[in-house]
Amino acid sequence: MSTIALLTDFGDSDGFVGMIKGTIKSLAPQCEIIDISHKIDNFDVRAAAFVLDKSIRYYPAGTLFLAVVDPGVGSARRLLAAQAGDYFFVAPDNGILSYTLSGFAKKSVYSIENEEMFLPDHGQTFHGRDIMAPVAARIASGTQLDLVGPPVETYAFLKIPNLLKHGRSVIGEIVYVDKFGNLISNVTKNDLPRDIELSNLRCTVGDVKNVALVNSYSEGRDLSAIISGFGTVEIFLNQGSAAGKFPKAIGMTIAIEG
Numbered sequence: 001m002s003t004i005a006l007l008t009d010f011g012d013s014d015g016f017v018g019m020i021k022g023t024i025k026s027l028a029p030q031c032e033i034i035d036i037s038h039k040i041d042n043f044d045v046r047a048a049a050f051v052l053d054k055s056i057r058y059y060p061a062g063t064l065f066l067a068v069v070d071p072g073v074g075s076a077r078r079l080l081a082a083q084a085g086d087y088f089f090v091a092p093d094n095g096i097l098s099y100t101l102s103g104f105a106k107k108s109v110y111s112i113e114n115e116e117m118f119l120p121d122h123g124q125t126f127h128g129r130d131i132m133a134p135v136a137a138r139i140a141s142g143t144q145l146d147l148v149g150p151p152v153e154t155y156a157f158l159k160i161p162n163l164l165k166h167g168r169s170v171i172g173e174i175v176y177v178d179k180f181g182n183l184i185s186n187v188t189k190n191d192l193p194r195d196i197e198l199s200n201l202r203c204t205v206g207d208v209k210n211v212a213l214v215n216s217y218s219e220g221r222d223l224s225a226i227i228s229g230f231g232t233v234e235i236f237l238n239q240g241s242a243a244g245k246f247p248k249a250i251g252m253t254i255a256i257e258g
Helices: 016-027 045-058 098-102 127-140
Strands: 003-008 032-037 064-068 079-084 087-092 107-111 164-166 169-177 183-188 202-205 208-212 223-227 232-237 253-257
Touching (some): 003 016, 003 045, 032 045, 045 098, 045 169, 079 127, 087 127, 183 253, 202 232, 208 223
Parallel strands (some): 003 064
Antiparallel strands (some): 079 087, 169 183, 202 208
């Protein structure tokens, strides 16, 4: 294993990401470190879970994902190491792995408890650097998962948004808002009615009806819909913010029908 992918809410102004990378490189100098994002909204575990789930398929087999969005740092919440399919994960037990692990029939999850793997002077406010990073580096260097601590059968799980299909229609919800204010739903292209052209489908989002599906952002007129880079239906406003049209976008219902 030679790749560790990082996902955090640390931003880039305080040096925290650099400390994590330095810790990894000190213990596993051969590892390549790739940044998924460090601009997840502060403490937004659900957004991190979504981004992680939509990212892993673009990484090579054997990649270890280190996800540190951890509002419960220093509390009794556990830290987890897991393997699912060809991928490895280190993260807090707060639901951040929910969507990703649910997509794999076979997985193994362990509670991180072996203090010999931690930094010697680990504290209570920066487990990403002091515990998760050194554990990730050791796993990436070949340490077996069962050496980090005991296996666990249950772990924190975020509610997966409902998706309902009714013949010529599908109903989902808005699960994420990107930096452009685009509203990302949980409805994938494969969930859409198969016998209807995309251009003939119409979306209802919140109380806004008759939103057309288009092929490019430049085609958008007022609120429009498109298949996003995440592979799901997205509501956007051409060169504007669709999120600005709604007081609370996350959790809004989106219905698509022909």
